[in-house]
Amino acid sequence: DAKTTQPNSMESNEEEPVHLPCNHSTISGTDYIHWYRQLPSQGPEYVIHGLTSNVNNRMASLAIAEDRKSSTLILHRATLRDAAVYYCILSMAAGNKLTFGGGTRVLVKP
């Protein structure tokens, strides 16, 4: 699986947007970009995924660079409940094996 690079941590103020970057310069044409988040002492939770086009859902938006070598997860209005470790993962659509890296720890300040 291709590797992703994320900052170790980020801070945000409550009700402000959070932009989480992810670099994946060795991404292949068949790799989907997945985002999961893990709250303390819980299992990971699916956030969003995409292939080439930007994606929106009730939790977040995913902006994918035109060359697909990077992407950004956008939390539009951070809440205290969004404090978690966010993982950017590449995976082919079939097989669905996920390789988790270190992720980005997001701290939301009231």
Added chain:
Amino acid sequence: SQTIHQWPATLVQPVGSPLSLECTVEGTSNPNLYWYRQAAGRGLQLLFYSVGIGQISSEVPQNLSASRPQDRQFILSSKKLLLSDSGFYLCAWSPGQASYEQYFGPGTRLTVT
């Protein structure tokens, strides 16, 4: 709706003792099933995955084994625990077809003493 159960929630076991962790999924059929481990302060490591009864793929050679005796049951075992087996064990499932989402259970926190 689908739910995933894991038990026990916490476990403290001495070195050299056996281990059995169970995971069951409700509300779906023929799911893909996964076992992950998360060591303290680390990311998740995929240990095993299964696409059907009796079909187990191992991702990392280690002291552990997995079995799938029924369609929605996934068991993680060890004959003799090591200190390095301590961690947070998570079971996950995804629909049998190619799916973009995995759904994780609440996890079992194992401490080997």
